Amino acid sequence: xxxxxxxxxxxxxxxxxxxxxxxxxxxxxxxxxxxxxxxxxxxxxxxxxxxxxxxxxxxxxxxxxxxxxxxxxxxxxxxxxxxxxxxxxxxxxxxxxxxxxxxxxxxxxxxxxxxxxxxxxxxxxxxxxxxxxxxxxxxxxxxxxxxxxxxxxxxxxxxxxxxxxxxxxxxxxxxxxxxxxxxxxxxxxxxxxxxxxxxxxxxxxxxxxxxxxxxxxxxxxxxxxxxxxxxxxxxxxxxxxxxxxxxxxxxxxxxxxxxxxxxxxxxxxxxxxxxxxxxxxxxxxxxxxxxxxx
Amino acid sequence: xxxxxxxxxxxxxxxxxxxxxxxxxxxxxxxxxxxxxxxxxxxxxxxxxxxxxxxxxxxxxxxxxxxxxxxxxxxxxxxxxxxxxxxxxxxxxxxxxxxxxxxxxxxxxxxxxxxxxxxxxxxxxxxxxxxxxxxxxxxxxxxxxxxxxxxxxxxxxxxxxxxxxxxxxxxxxxxxxxxxxxxxxxxxxxxxxxxxxxxxxxxxxxxxxxxxxxxxxxxxxxxxxxxxxxxxxxxxxxxxxxxxxxxxxxxxxxxxxxxxxxxxxxxxxxxxxxxxxxxxxxxxxxxxxxxxxxxxxxxxxxxxxxxxxxxxxxxxxxxxxxxxxxxxxxxx
Amino acid sequence: xxxxxxxxxxxxxxxxxxxxxxxxxxxxxxxxxxxxxxxxxxxxxxxxxxxxxxxxxxxxxxxxxxxxxxxxxxxxxxxxxxxxxxxxxxxxxxxxxxxxxxxxxxxxxxxxxxxxxxxxxxxxxxxxxxxxxxxxxxxxxxxxxxxxxxxxxxxxxxxxxxxxxxxxxxxxxxxxxxxxxxxxxxxxxxxxxxxxxxxxxxxxxxxxxxxxxxxxxxxxxxxxxxxxxxxxxxxxxxxxxxxxxxxxxxxxxxxxxxxxxxxxxxxxxxxxxxxxxxxxxxxxxxxxxxxxxxxxxxxxxxxxxxxxxxxxxxxxxxxxxxxxxx
Numbered sequence: 001x002x003x004x005x006x007x008x009x010x011x012x013x014x015x016x017x018x019x020x021x022x023x024x025x026x027x028x029x030x031x032x033x034x035x036x037x038x039x040x041x042x043x044x045x046x047x048x049x050x051x052x053x054x055x056x057x058x059x060x061x062x063x064x065x066x067x068x069x070x071x072x073x074x075x076x077x078x079x080x081x082x083x084x085x086x087x088x089x090x091x092x093x094x095x096x097x098x099x100x101x102x103x104x105x106x107x108x109x110x111x112x113x114x115x116x117x118x119x120x121x122x123x124x125x126x127x128x129x130x131x132x133x134x135x136x137x138x139x140x141x142x143x144x145x146x147x148x149x150x151x152x153x154x155x156x157x158x159x160x161x162x163x164x165x166x167x168x169x170x171x172x173x174x175x176x177x178x179x180x181x182x183x184x185x186x187x188x189x190x191x192x193x194x195x196x197x198x199x200x201x202x203x204x205x206x207x208x209x210x211x212x213x214x215x216x217x218x219x220x221x222x223x224x225x226x227x228x229x230x231x232x233x234x235x236x237x238x239x240x241x242x243x244x245x246x247x248x249x250x251x252x253x254x255x256x257x258x259x260x261x262x263x264x265x266x267x268x269x270x271x272x273x274x275x276x277x278x279x280x281x282x283x284x285x286x287x288x289x290x291x292x293x294x
Numbered sequence: 295x296x297x298x299x300x301x302x303x304x305x306x307x308x309x310x311x312x313x314x315x316x317x318x319x320x321x322x323x324x325x326x327x328x329x330x331x332x333x334x335x336x337x338x339x340x341x342x343x344x345x346x347x348x349x350x351x352x353x354x355x356x357x358x359x360x361x362x363x364x365x366x367x368x369x370x371x372x373x374x375x376x377x378x379x380x381x382x383x384x385x386x387x388x389x390x391x392x393x394x395x396x397x398x399x400x401x402x403x404x405x406x407x408x409x410x411x412x413x414x415x416x417x418x419x420x421x422x423x424x425x426x427x428x429x430x431x432x433x434x435x436x437x438x439x440x441x442x443x444x445x446x447x448x449x450x451x452x453x454x455x456x457x458x459x460x461x462x463x464x465x466x467x468x469x470x471x472x473x474x475x476x477x478x479x480x481x482x483x484x485x486x487x488x489x490x491x492x493x494x495x496x497x498x499x500x501x502x503x504x505x506x507x508x509x510x511x512x513x514x515x516x517x518x519x520x521x522x523x524x525x526x527x528x529x530x531x532x533x534x535x536x537x538x539x540x541x542x543x544x545x546x547x548x549x550x551x552x553x554x555x556x557x558x559x560x561x562x563x564x565x566x567x568x569x570x571x572x573x574x575x576x577x578x579x580x581x582x583x584x585x586x587x588x589x590x591x592x593x594x595x596x597x598x599x600x601x602x603x604x605x606x607x608x609x610x611x612x613x614x615x616x617x618x619x620x621x622x623x624x625x626x
Numbered sequence: 627x628x629x630x631x632x633x634x635x636x637x638x639x640x641x642x643x644x645x646x647x648x649x650x651x652x653x654x655x656x657x658x659x660x661x662x663x664x665x666x667x668x669x670x671x672x673x674x675x676x677x678x679x680x681x682x683x684x685x686x687x688x689x690x691x692x693x694x695x696x697x698x699x700x701x702x703x704x705x706x707x708x709x710x711x712x713x714x715x716x717x718x719x720x721x722x723x724x725x726x727x728x729x730x731x732x733x734x735x736x737x738x739x740x741x742x743x744x745x746x747x748x749x750x751x752x753x754x755x756x757x758x759x760x761x762x763x764x765x766x767x768x769x770x771x772x773x774x775x776x777x778x779x780x781x782x783x784x785x786x787x788x789x790x791x792x793x794x795x796x797x798x799x800x801x802x803x804x805x806x807x808x809x810x811x812x813x814x815x816x817x818x819x820x821x822x823x824x825x826x827x828x829x830x831x832x833x834x835x836x837x838x839x840x841x842x843x844x845x846x847x848x849x850x851x852x853x854x855x856x857x858x859x860x861x862x863x864x865x866x867x868x869x870x871x872x873x874x875x876x877x878x879x880x881x882x883x884x885x886x887x888x889x890x891x892x893x894x895x896x897x898x899x900x901x902x903x904x905x906x907x908x909x910x911x912x913x914x915x916x917x918x919x920x921x922x923x924x925x926x927x928x929x930x931x932x933x934x935x936x937x938x939x940x941x942x943x944x945x946x947x948x949x950x951x952x
Contacts, residue, residue: 001531183400183402186362186393187404188404188419201404206406442649486898493891513885516891555813557887558842558844558881559887
């Protein structure tokens with residue numbers, strides 16, 4: 001039995017967000033994740049001011065240089081500054097990841113709650129949709145869509161979003177199913193609350209916590225997918241810098257200079273680590289019962 | 295005085311006709327009758343106790359009356375209107391008159407809402423926009439004896455007793471005529487149990503409420519109910535005025551329940567009536583008298599024939615048993 | 627060999643919390659004589675669960691032993707290694723928990739679970755099965771041999787609690803710790819289990835530490851009783867002494883509150899107003915003082931002593947002092 005606190009003391013209602021943040025920074029893993037993620041966001045938001053060079057400006061004279069004071073991460077085969085391209089690529093990565101995951105969560109939550117709370121046939125129908133989508137390999141699906149409508153940022157966002165919906169939808173559905181028979185939902189029903197009200201006011205806030213964790217862990221996957229598609233030439237069109245296209249360039253030039261592939265790979269790894277750490281820590285923190293066990 | 299609530303031969307079945315297969319006639323297990331014909335009536339200002347052990351169907355009955363379960367048969371007349379089979383939209387009009395309280399004091403409060411939001415939820419649901427929610431929350435907290443600063447707390451910051459008071463306060467928010475309280479003392483310490491029962495009694499005297507208390511605990515019904523029914527396998531086996539039942543229980547099951555209540559006195563004379571075995575499953579109800587496999591006084595005709603219909607030992611006290619306790623000849 | 631199978635002396639357990647040490651147990655003394663049933667009564671937050679967890683060493687990570695000793699069968703439990711402790715659990719010390727629906731592994735048959743727990747034994751599986759069947763018969767399960775092949779969900783709550791008791795007694799433990807074993811059961815089944823426990827204890831001769839909030843059950847089953855409040859033992863003595871002439875106001879109030887005690891119909895039941903104190907910031911004097919009906923000045927400032935009211939009957943109360951003024 002873990003005694004955490006007696007009932008009568010913890011009223012200093014800090015607010016859910018502040019409470020989570022407070023516990024997050026006390027966890028070394030969470031703090032590391034938080035720092036990395038904040039750095040990535042800052043770099044992406046202020047990219048226009050931070051980048052030392054125009055990321056698509058050619059400078060054939062200085063092509064394929066190693067790191068130097070002028071070009072901290074060197075230049076590529078067209079003489080473009082790799083650091084600038086990496087920072088801009090980060091922005092692209094987040095531009096793909098955030099709407100993708102935001103969209104997937106919105107649709108997933110909606111469908112998941114309807115499936116969990118609605119009649120049995122609707123549940124079956126939605127589950128069938130989830131399973132169908134999930135049974136496609138993401139990359140194959142992406143290639144098919146790209147073949148139909150051509151590569152673009154929007155295509156990437158659409159494809160990844162569609163394939164992530166079931167992940168969120170399923171989690172929400174399971175949670176809704178457990179909650180729908182709980183006494184507080186019965187109590188709301190006994191007062192005559194409408195289905196919409198029950199879902200929005202009483203179920204939604206209780207399923208969002210686990211989703212935040214899932215989303216944080218999903219961002220690296222999406223970034224990786226975008227990089228992968230761009231690497232294959234199916235994502236972001238050149239000359240727009242993307243981590244995937246940087247890797248692609250670096251891959252073909254790996255015999256000439258290793259710097260490009262390192263410059264493109266390290267931020268990808270860091271992003272993955274940062275968001276995973278954050279997600280792991282969030283999982284412990286958002287559940288008040290697990291809080292402070294570390 | 296007319297009855298506020300009149301329950302007539304209500305039956306609630308589970309497990310049949312649900313799902314596609316069931317509807318097409320491929321029902322596999324058959325249905326169970328959780329409530330198998332219950333009748334009772336409740337006057338205004340009266341408290342009625344429904345007593346039974348787990349699996350007796352008491353909670354299902356309460357939820358059927360409260361419109362949360364569909365009752366397949368019978369009628370539930372509330373102020374003359376039949377509530378049975380009403381669609382949710384039609385039932386909504388009765389929601390403000392019938393308030394329910396659930397077993398788990400903390401679990402029946404939506405966990406992410408503050409006490410103030412929880413208390414004023416009924417007004418928002420019923421669309422009463424003219425109410426001053428702040429003032430109403432204060433009024434309700436005062437009514438159940440909690441300080442006003444509780445309004446900002448969350449359910450998990452309350453003790454069981456405090457959460458239970460919030461449940462009572464919320465049930466009273468819309469001035470209901472009837473409160474259905476399912477195990478109102480479950481999960482509470484003995485020292486707090488009394489507090490809650492006193493509160494209910496006081497509020498009833500003040501507001502003229504009718505209350506139905508569902509419980510397994512005879513001690514709870516003894517002091518605050520006027521009449522009671524003892525439920526076994528979805529049916530009443532004995533029904534009547536609480537005082538009469540405590541004074542002269544007729545059905546052996548009632549006798550056993552009354553005796554199964556250890557007293558905090560090591561020297562208490564134990565006239566214990568021990569029941570054999572465990573309650574049978576609803577899927578395979580015993581034949582003849584349904585209580586006979588466990589009855590300590592079982593005789594031959596209990597095994598062969600169903601007990602006679604309701605027998606009255608007085609005008610307001612009746613039971614169903616072949617061999618009721620014989621208080622005249624003091625031979626049980 | 628000492629007279630007590632379990633002797634807890636001056637035990638204090640503190641939990642580390644962000645607000646400071648939460649003093650869940652303070653200077654607790656409990657002893658269980660060999661072959662006796664000792665009851666522990668108290669309401670939520672009194673420290674019953676912490677006490678059990680300490681004895682079988684399943685405390686949360688943030689708990690630490692601030693003082694005291696636990697001597698079981700002449701060995702100091704707090705000094706044992708984890709491995710030695712594991713050797714004791716399930717053999718010399720067994721437990722029965724509150725919720726019979728969650729004590730068994732749902733995917734194994736009862737027979738499998740009952741033979742598995744005899745893993746220390748060298749005998750053949752058939753012998754172990756026989757012993758399991760005998761044990762089931764002993765706790766009153768009909769057709770024990772057939773029922774060994776059934777899964778937990780095929781048994782009702784009352785049956786499962788009997789099986790839990792059978793499993794706990796299988797190794798013929800010296801001490802059985804029963805944590806609210808009848809709370810989750812219906813009254814008619816509770817009576818059956820209590821009766822069976824009584825018979826089994828007489829037959830096996832083990833000691834039982836029986837934890838319950840239900841005074842009636844304690845009165846019926848136990849010979850000695852320990853009353854706990856807010857992490858302290860407030861009264862201890864024979865069931866007869868404590869229940870007939872309670873010396874601590876909390877025990878008195880608790881007995882008054884028990885609805886089984888109140889024979890006359892009333893619409894105003896007795897209660898104990900107030901809440902248990904904050905175990906991080908305890909009141910200076912007696913922990914019960916803020917709720918006590920007989921409180922006087924000394925209660926608010928001085929911690930009461932462990933006074934003997936009569937031989938073998940103690941209370942932690944200033945009022946109990948009068949008879950033994952030194």
